[in-house]
Amino acid sequence: MKLFKQLLVAPAALGLLAPVAAGATEVNVAGVADYASTGEQVTSITQFSDVYPTDWAYQALSNLIERYGCVAGYPNGTYRGNRAMTRFEAAALLNACLDRVTEVTDELKRLMMEFEKELAIIKGRVDGLEARVGELEATQFSTTTKLKGQTTFVIGASTASSSVDDAADAYAAEFGATTFNYDTRLFLDTSFTGKDLLRTMLRAGNFGQSVFGNGMTTMETAFEEPNGPNNVAINRVWYQFPIGDSFTATVGGLVRQDDMLAVWPSAYPADTVLDFFTYAGAPGTYNLTLGQGAGLSWESGGFSISANYVSANGFNSDPEDNSFFASDDEEFIGEDFIDSCGGIATDCAASNGTVQIAYTDDNWGIAAAYNYASGDNGVGIYGGNATPSAVSFAGLGVTNSFGLSAYWSPESASWFPSISTGWGINTTNIDDDASLFADSATSQSWYVGLQWSDVFLKGNSAGMAVGQSTFITGVDFDDDFEGSEWIGDGNYAWEWWYKFQVTDNISVTPALFYLSRPLGQGTAALSGGFGPSGDPEGDRDDTFSNFGGLVKTTFKF
Structure with missing residues (x-):
């Protein structure tokens, strides 16, 4: 039967x-x-x-x-x-x-x-689907790995205005041309259990000689391999896996600080314009150090605690500082100098340690974070989010940073925007051998970012941000230093943008930005020569500012 x-x-x-x-x-x-x-x-x-x-x-x-x-x-x-x-x-x-x-x-x-x-049609469709699935299974390069990517085109320019004769002309002579740059990122995401993640990120770009890859006009998307433009390199490789129900561990041969944080305390989109506005208002604390490291995070309800360590020189086995400058009678090898300093948790490790405590709800969050950075070996604040003076001091010793950041987003799109804000303070203890005139320096930063969703058309968005990039607020000068103790490093940064969501995978973002004093205290020295050199006081009434515009097109695939 x-x-x-x-x-x-x-x-x-x-x-x-x-x-x-x-x-x-x-x-x-x-x-x-x-x-x-x-x-x-x-x-x-x-x-x-x-x-x-x-x-x-x-x-x-x-x-x-x-x-x-x-x-x-x-x-x-x-x-x-x-x-x-x-x-x-x-x-x-x-x-x-x-x-x-x-x-x-x-x-x-x-x-x-x-x-x-009708049954014959359905059978034919089922047979076709079975054939396509079989072909896909036979030709896919991996059953565990997914490939996704992003390419960004940026075309734009920046101009300078200054009260100092020839200062704006000197800037235009170096950075005055309109440029067309790109940044490409390929992500290979692999999961072996469905809960873990092995990420390998390839990246290439040509921002090295562009105004959008130098100084405080640097964009978040700017990238160029140290070996030169258009070179594809592994920019990230790390493995993340759960431990029990509440803990997540991350370890990587090339991992970035934020890859190991349970929470990023900002709703303002990172992929906008100026790089400074992507650091939750505290570039010293969230310095996005890239290197060899590991981290552990714990989450329960809305609370989370993250702790991680990154050594920017962890790939090098030599714990001693053996850098030297090549003289005229020495053979030139590689760059102008060779630094074989490295190791994990050594004096030459360029160590970066971060602890973050955060709480997040459905549409808001707040986080406090502490960071330890050994800036004298390559870790610290860089020119994309700080004045030249702040960058210089951060490279003279160990910097302890604290950041407080928060965000709120409306439950649905409305005339009221999402609000992100943050503040950071950094204290650098200067090595005795690194400076003859100062023992320590303090710097601060802050920002407020606003973003509106579904502006004019559904899917389009607009935003603006204002803040002060990291600037020196105090210096503990050496008793024997007889120079000026005047500090005038303050500055302001603004950006405005509107994103057209052309398709689900293509967006076009025109943007404007303005920097009031990107040289900070160095502005007063322009009368003694372009750049933060010459007379440290100079004319305190000197001005120097940047204004720029660009169009950014992003392709996601």
């Missing part, structure tokens, strides 16, 4: 055979004849005079009658549910049910003939 018939007959057979007495003796042939000769199937359970709603099998018997119509009684209108059934009686009832199964099968055949064309 086919499986379909078995499934239909099983309820009837079980329901009818269950009362069969194990010790049934002689076959009552006359009774079987009476049962089988009626030839009439009941259509309602009420036709049985001896079956009552209180009987335990009442509902089962009712279903068999109404659904299959293959239950018969005795000529006197009784069912005799408590009587032992003989095998002949069971055979007669089973035969009646099989007749009904045949009728149902015929109905199904008629339906199949009526919808023959």
Whole structure:
């Protein structure tokens, strides 16, 4: 018997055979004849005079009658549910049910003939899908890895304005041309268990000689391999996996500080314009150091704690500082100098340690973070988010930084924007051998970023941000230093942008930016020569500013 018939007959057979007495003796042939000769199937359970709603099998018997119509009684209108059934009686009832199964099968055949064309189309589509799935499985390079990418085009320029003669012209001579730059990132994301992640990121770009890759006009998307433009290099490779229900561990041969944080405390999009606005207002704390390291984060409810360590020189085995400058009579090797200093947690490791405590809800969050950076070995604030003075001091010793950041976003798009804000303070303890005139320096930074969603058209967005890039607020000068202790390093940065979401994968973002004093205290020295050199005081009324515009096109694939 086919499986379909078995499934239909099983309820009837079980329901009818269950009362069969194990010790049934002689076959009552006359009774079987009476049962089988009626030839009439009941259509309602009420036709049985001896079956009552209180009987335990009442509902089962009712279903068999109404659904299959293959239950018969005795000529006197009784069912005799408590009587032992003989095998002949069971055979007669089973035969009646099989007749009904045949009728149902015929109905199904008629339906199949009526919808023959539609069924053929569906079968063809299923066969096509099976073939495509088979081809995909046969040609995919990995069953565990997904590839995604992003390419960004930037075309734009920056101009300078200054009260100092020839200062703006000197800037234009070096950075005055309109440039067309690109940044390409390829992500290979691999998961072995569904909960872990091995990320390998390849990157290439040509921002090295562009105004958008130098100084405080540096963009977040700016990148160029140290070996030169258009060189593809591994920019990130790390592995992340859960430990229990609350902990997540990350370890990488080339991992960045923010890759190991449970929370990024900002709703202002990182991929906008000026790089400074991507650091949650505290570039010293969130310095995005890249190197060899590991981290551990804990999350429970909305609370999280993250701790990580990165050594920017962790790939090098030499713990001693053996850098030297090549003289005229020495063979030039590589760059102007060779620095073989390195190791993990050594004096030459360029160590960077971060601890962050955060709380996030559905549409808001707040975080406090502390960072230790050994800036004298290559870690610290860089020119993309600080004045030249702040960069110089951060490179003279160990910097301790603290950042406080928060954000809030509306539950749905409205005239009210998301708000992100942050503040950071950094204290650098200067090595005795690194400076002859100062023992320590303090710098600060802050920002406020606003973003509106669905502006004019659904999917489009607009934003602006204002703040002060890292600037020196105090210096503990050496007692023997007789120079000026004047500090005028303050500056302001603004950016405005509007993003057109052309398709799900393509966006175009025109933007403007303005920097009031990107040279900070060095502005006063312009009268003694372009750049932060010459007389440290100079003319304190000197001005120097940047204004620029660009169009950024982003392709995601």
